[in-house]
Amino acid sequence: MTGPTSPTSDRARPGHRRGRRAGFTLIELSLTLAILGLVAALALPKVMPVRTATDLRVRAYQVAATMRADRNAADRTDRPVVTAVDVGARLVRSGTTGAVIALPDDVVFRFDGRPAGVVFSPDGRSSGGLMVIGRGKSGYGVRVDPITSAVTMVEVKL
Numbered sequence: 001m002t003g004p005t006s007p008t009s010d011r012a013r014p015g016h017r018r019g020r021r022a023g024f025t026l027i028e029l030s031l032t033l034a035i036l037g038l039v040a041a042l043a044l045p046k047v048m049p050v051r052t053a054t055d056l057r058v059r060a061y062q063v064a065a066t067m068r069a070d071r072n073a074a075d076r077t078d079r080p081v082v083t084a085v086d087v088g089a090r091l092v093r094s095g096t097t098g099a100v101i102a103l104p105d106d107v108v109f110r111f112d113g114r115p116a117g118v119v120f121s122p123d124g125r126s127s128g129g130l131m132v133i134g135r136g137k138s139g140y141g142v143r144v145d146p147i148t149s150a151v152t153m154v155e156v157k158l
Contacts, residue, residue, distance in 0.1 A: 060140035074120035
């Protein structure tokens with residue numbers, strides 16, 4: 001008796017799975033890779049320092065946008081608004097939203113203005129200042145005009 005269900009057939013050997021082959025399916029592998037990609041996409045920006053000139057420019061645009069939003073809030077609410085600049089902790093904090101822009105240790109970060117940051121008055125003036133974010137010999141400056149409160153971004157040499 002050597003039929004397909006007899007004890008001597010291939011399916012009756014120890015270690016052989018019935019009806020399926022051992023291993024992972026394409027769906028299981030795809031799902032695993034998708035999860036790993038998602039974890040990497042979420043974790044890498046937190047641990048990777050700013051590496052390129054584009055990254056520096058993006059940080060400078062973020063700072064400029066935060067300052068413009070605070071300037072507009074001072075005008076809208078008819079109250080002074082302060083964009084806090086903490087050079088030691090390498091942070092820029094919005095006075096209206098509380099949003100924080102953290103600058104990594106591998107970039108130059110300098111602020112020429114009031115120690116507390118930039119104060120935007122409701123009458124359109126500000127305390128002014130220049131914030132520099134750079135690496136190597138060049139970088140970007142976010143300048144706030146004390147008379148008009150205009151926030152501009154310029155390229156600077158370090």
